[in-house]
Amino acid sequence: MNSMVNLLIGLAMGLNLIALASSRLPALITAMAVQGMALGAMPLLLEHHFDWMVSLVAVCTIAGKGFVIPYLLRRAMRAANIERDMEPTIGYVPSLLLGAGGTIAVVAMARALPLLPEHAGSLMVPGALASVLTGFVLLIGRTKAISQVCGYLILENGIYLFGLLLIHVTPLFVEAGILLDLTVGVFVIGIIVDRIQRAFDTLDTRKLTTLHE
Amino acid sequence: MIVIVETIARLAGWLLLAPLLPGIINKVKAWVAGRRGPPVLQLYYDLGRLWQRGVVLSSLASPGFIAGPAVAWVAIVGAALLLPLGPAGALLSFRGDALLVIYLLALARFGTAWAAMETGSAFEGMGTAREVSYAVLAEAAIITAMLTLSVHAQSITLVEMLTPASGVGAVLLGAGLFTVLLVENCRVPFDDPNTHLELTMIHEAMILDHSGPPLAAILHGASVKLLLFVVLLTESVVPLGHFSGPVACAVLALGVLTVTVGVGLVESLLARLAFRRVPLLLTTAILLCLFALLVAWKGGAA
Numbered sequence: 001m002n003s004m005v006n007l008l009i010g011l012a013m014g015l016n017l018i019a020l021a022s023s024r025l026p027a028l029i030t031a032m033a034v035q036g037m038a039l040g041a042m043p044l045l046l047e048h049h050f051d052w053m054v055s056l057v058a059v060c061t062i063a064g065k066g067f068v069i070p071y072l073l074r075r076a077m078r079a080a081n082i083e084r085d086m087e088p089t090i091g092y093v094p095s096l097l098l099g100a101g102g103t104i105a106v107v108a109m110a111r112a113l114p115l116l117p118e119h120a121g122s123l124m125v126p127g128a129l130a131s132v133l134t135g136f137v138l139l140i141g142r143t144k145a146i147s148q149v150c151g152y153l154i155l156e157n158g159i160y161l162f163g164l165l166l167i168h169v170t171p172l173f174v175e176a177g178i179l180l181d182l183t184v185g186v187f188v189i190g191i192i193v194d195r196i197q198r199a200f201d202t203l204d205t206r207k208l209t210t211l212h213e
Numbered sequence: 214m215i216v217i218v219e220t221i222a223r224l225a226g227w228l229l230l231a232p233l234l235p236g237i238i239n240k241v242k243a244w245v246a247g248r249r250g251p252p253v254l255q256l257y258y259d260l261g262r263l264w265q266r267g268v269v270l271s272s273l274a275s276p277g278f279i280a281g282p283a284v285a286w287v288a289i290v291g292a293a294l295l296l297p298l299g300p301a302g303a304l305l306s307f308r309g310d311a312l313l314v315i316y317l318l319a320l321a322r323f324g325t326a327w328a329a330m331e332t333g334s335a336f337e338g339m340g341t342a343r344e345v346s347y348a349v350l351a352e353a354a355i356i357t358a359m360l361t362l363s364v365h366a367q368s369i370t371l372v373e374m375l376t377p378a379s380g381v382g383a384v385l386l387g388a389g390l391f392t393v394l395l396v397e398n399c400r401v402p403f404d405d406p407n408t409h410l411e412l413t414m415i416h417e418a419m420i421l422d423h424s425g426p427p428l429a430a431i432l433h434g435a436s437v438k439l440l441l442f443v444v445l446l447t448e449s450v451v452p453l454g455h456f457s458g459p460v461a462c463a464v465l466a467l468g469v470l471t472v473t474v475g476v477g478l479v480e481s482l483l484a485r486l487a488f489r490r491v492p493l494l495l496t497t498a499i500l501l502c503l504f505a506l507l508v509a510w511k512g513g514a515a
Contacts, residue, residue: 010381017500021493093496100500104507 002122005045008038009127012157013103016134019154020099021092025082025146029073032150032157035131036065039157039164046167054167057176061160064179069153069186076190077146080197087204090141102133124165131158143204145193149186156182220294223304227293231436232256234443234473235406241477256436263429271422274331281328282427285321286434292317293441297372299448299465300458306372311359314371315352318397321438322348325431329419340418343488347403347415350495351396357502358390362449365509375448382508387450389501394442394476396495398435401480403491413485443472 012035019031040061043054088095106129115125135155139148156178163175200207236253243250252258270278292314297303303310326345329337362374365382396403399416408414420431447468453461486494 007381017497021497092493096493096496096500100503104503107507107511 005042006123008042008045009123009161011035011038012127012161013123013130016103016130016154017096017099019150020095020134020137023088023092025077025144025150026074028147028150029070029077032153033066033070035154035157036069037062039161040065042161042164043167046164057179060176061179064183065153065157068183072186072190073146073149076193079190079194080146082144082146087143088141088147089143090137095137095141098137099130099134102137103130106130106133119165124161128158128162128165131155131161134158143206145189145196145205148205149189153182153186220304223294223298224290227290227437227440228433231440232260232433234439234469235436237470237473238400238477238480241474242481245478245481256432260429260433263424263432264426266425268425268427269422271332273333278328278331278423279427281324281326281331282423282430282434283324285324285328286430286437288317288321288324289434289438289441292321293437295371296441296444297375297448298444299453300456300461303372306370309369311363311369311371311374315356315359318355318438319348319352321434325419325434328423328427332422334422336418336421340415340421343415344399344419347396347491347495350492350499351393354389354393354495354498354502355397357499357506358386358393358449361386361502361506361509364506375445376452376454382505383450385501385505385508387446389498389505390442390446390449391472391475392494392498392501394439394446394472395479396498397442398439400476402483402486402494405485440469443469443476446472 015031015035015038019028019035022028022031040058043058043061047054090098103126107123107126110126110129113125119125132155135151135153135158138151138154142148142151160175160178196202196208233253233256235256236251239255240250240253268279294304295306295310295314295317297306322344326341329341359374361382363369366374366376368374395401399406404415404417405413406417408417416435420428423431444465447465451464451468453465456464
């Protein structure tokens with residue numbers, strides 16, 4: 001069971017790097033969606049006995065992060081008529097190196113953290129921290145609004161993975177609430193992106209810092 | 214006496230089998246495109262024809278123009294002889310021979326680059342600059358791959374190093390080494406071996422001014438280098454030690470054939486990358502090898 005969990009987290013780490021290296025928005029959205037689905041299936045693997053609440057949240061997570069949110073983002077992308085993020089503040093090779101360096105550092109560092117014995121052998125903590133770092137790099141280093149939303153969602157994937165450590169203590173209602181907020185948030189962003197596009201003729205967030213008549 | 218016979222047999226195997234690989238790759242490409250394609254033995258005919266031709270020498274060129282290809286050819290064949298062949302082991306094995314293989318490959322590249330600069334032609338200089346700047350990243354990747362193998366096997370002797378790990382580490386290392394194979398041998402996502410447009414070619418631009426036997430040596434050396442990387446990739450991913458002698462040989466041959474067909478398929482299905490995208494792919498190759506190293510290190514510690 002543990003090796004299956006580690007394999008999924010390894011996949012999520014790989015997807016982090018793909019997200020950092022891809023210049024095309026569809027590839028970025030796909031990487032984010034596949035990562036959301038891989039992590040969404042984790043509660044099913046972690047629970048030893050069947051629980052309808054856990055299954056419901058897992059199914060909702062997979063549907064929300066794998067299908068609904070990517071669909072909304074793709075629609076916003078088509079509406080705004082942009083395909084790629086061409087002028088990142090942090091280039092693709094440096095952001096890839098940052099992500100990889102961060103991943104290696106957290107894998108090495110996780111050993112020094114005072115973890116519970118049952119979490120010591122698992123990649124959950126390094127995976128969570130790596131996703132959070134990737135999300136930060138994407139948020140800082142990309143200029144288009146949709147890429148930044150993807151960065152935010154990858155950041156949320158990391159926080160979700162971190163929350164899974166406490167799956168036996170915290171009710172999954174919390175995650176369900178976050179998921180609901182997230183869907184609404186992305187829905188709103190989808191509309192805002194369209195408005196920004198109409199008002200400014202661009203989705204470049206650097207232009208949003210200047211005043212406009 | 215036996216040593217001499219074995220040396221000659223190995224040398225003959227490497228030298229005679231190597232030109233087959235480009236033929237197989239071209240056949241696969243032709244098959245995917247629905248053409249009949251050149252015969253599999255085309256490179257043998259080319260080498261035979263080039264060997265009979267005379268050499269055109271620039272009045273500017275020093276003896277290095279001839280010596281460069283010769284040095285490169287000898288270095289590549291030397292590196293190939295150091296590589297163990299499955300159950301047969303290596304001809305010569307000592308502590309640290311993995312490093313010698315890396316250095317011999319670098320020496321071969323230096324030889325070709327040196328000979329390319331001899332005529333003072335602008336195109337050769339351009340091709341050399343590109344080849345060497347890609348090599349900086351490709352060599353980092355192959356050194357990381359060698360480091361992964363040696364950390365896994367706790368040894369720096371090639372015979373012991375090429376007992377691969379299983380699972381995720383092998384997949385990562387295989388993907389990294391395959392990318393290195395493509396860039397080191399100037400295959401498609403990095404360079405197109407069939408292009409003859411001077412502005413876009415890399416390896417071909419370096420050898421534009423060579424003719425006759427030196428060109429034959431360069432082409433033959435390139436095919437031996439391709440076979441060397443294919444064998445290295447196969448042996449670092451497939452655990453040959455688990456099979457008995459003849460079966461291991463068959464598995465090795467099958468692995469080499471699979472990788473060669475894989476290269477052909479990649480060439481047929483992928484377009485060439487733009488120059489500015491190449492460093493990204495090479496960085497990915499380094500990272501794949503680096504993560505394989507991480508897996509080997511963590512696995513060894515646990």
